[in-house]
Amino acid sequence: MPNRPYIVGNWKMNGTRAQMAEARAIDRGAARHAGVRVGIAPPFTLISTMVEAVQVLIVGGQDCHARISGAFTGDVSAVMLKDVGAGFVIVGHSERRSMHGESDADVKAKAQAALEAGLEVIVCVGETEAQRDAGQAEAVVCAQLDGSLPREEGVAQRVTVAYEPVWAIGTGRVASPDDVRAMHAAIRARLIALYGDGAAAVRILYGGSVNAGNAAELFAVDEVGGALVGGASLTADSFLSIVTAADPALD
Numbered sequence: 001m002p003n004r005p006y007i008v009g010n011w012k013m014n015g016t017r018a019q020m021a022e023a024r025a026i027d028r029g030a031a032r033h034a035g036v037r038v039g040i041a042p043p044f045t046l047i048s049t050m051v052e053a054v055q056v057l058i059v060g061g062q063d064c065h066a067r068i069s070g071a072f073t074g075d076v077s078a079v080m081l082k083d084v085g086a087g088f089v090i091v092g093h094s095e096r097r098s099m100h101g102e103s104d105a106d107v108k109a110k111a112q113a114a115l116e117a118g119l120e121v122i123v124c125v126g127e128t129e130a131q132r133d134a135g136q137a138e139a140v141v142c143a144q145l146d147g148s149l150p151r152e153e154g155v156a157q158r159v160t161v162a163y164e165p166v167w168a169i170g171t172g173r174v175a176s177p178d179d180v181r182a183m184h185a186a187i188r189a190r191l192i193a194l195y196g197d198g199a200a201a202v203r204i205l206y207g208g209s210v211n212a213g214n215a216a217e218l219f220a221v222d223e224v225g226g227a228l229v230g231g232a233s234l235t236a237d238s239f240l241s242i243v244t245a246a247d248p249a250l251d
């Protein structure tokens with residue numbers, strides 16, 4: 001697994017230009033943590049502005065269309081994201097899967113489009129509470145990996161997996177360290193089956209109500225290579241506390 005932890009903020013449908021003050025403050029703070037890779041995925045409307053305003057943050061999209069261009073009203077392509085300076089895109093977030101009916105095949109097509117456009121891609125997977133209660137969590141997540149991850153030669157270098165239990169997103173509930181350890185081990189095993197030696201390049205992030213209070217405990221878990229952070233990424237104070245917790249120089 002790459003050594004440098006990766007902390008990514010997903011601003012979802014939050015933020016107007018006024019929010020750029022937080023982005024600049026996050027950028028200044030991230031510059032003091034060279035041992036941590038830090039990204040923000042703002043709404044599409046802020047990507048270009050944010051790219052121009054920051055020095056060290058990697059700016060990304062929260063979704064992209066699988067096609068390069070065409071009659072897809074309201075959609076944005078990976079090529080367009082790349083064109084305005086994005087470095088990555090998140091695909092398969094549970095809110096896209098549940099609210100927009102995206103299947104694993106849709107997610108895979110988007111991930112392939114992103115890679116072809118020259119972006120890195122963060123592929124989200126995670127079980128619902130009912131699936132966990134039924135003892136299906138690992139099977140569900142492994143099936144999502146099988147169906148959502150692009151497999152072309154050499155792509156693993158630009159793929160990150162985010163394990164986000166659906167029941168932990170935006171709820172204040174966090175998976176226990178033991179459950180995270182077990183799931184990340186299962187994901188790593190699946191990545192090895194899919195990518196062979198290339199799997200070593202893939203970080204596995206945890207996401208789901210990560211905050212300043214629980215980040216250090218999560219980052220201490222084997223195979224947790226960072227975090228995908230929603231609510232706590234909206235202010236510099238809370239997001240930088242998570243970045244600080246991930247900094248290996250401060251262990």
Ligand code: PEP
Nearest residue numbers: 169170207208209230231
């Ligand atoms: C997310 O939406 O990816 C997420 C993890 O949200 P939150 O941190 O708010 O649970």
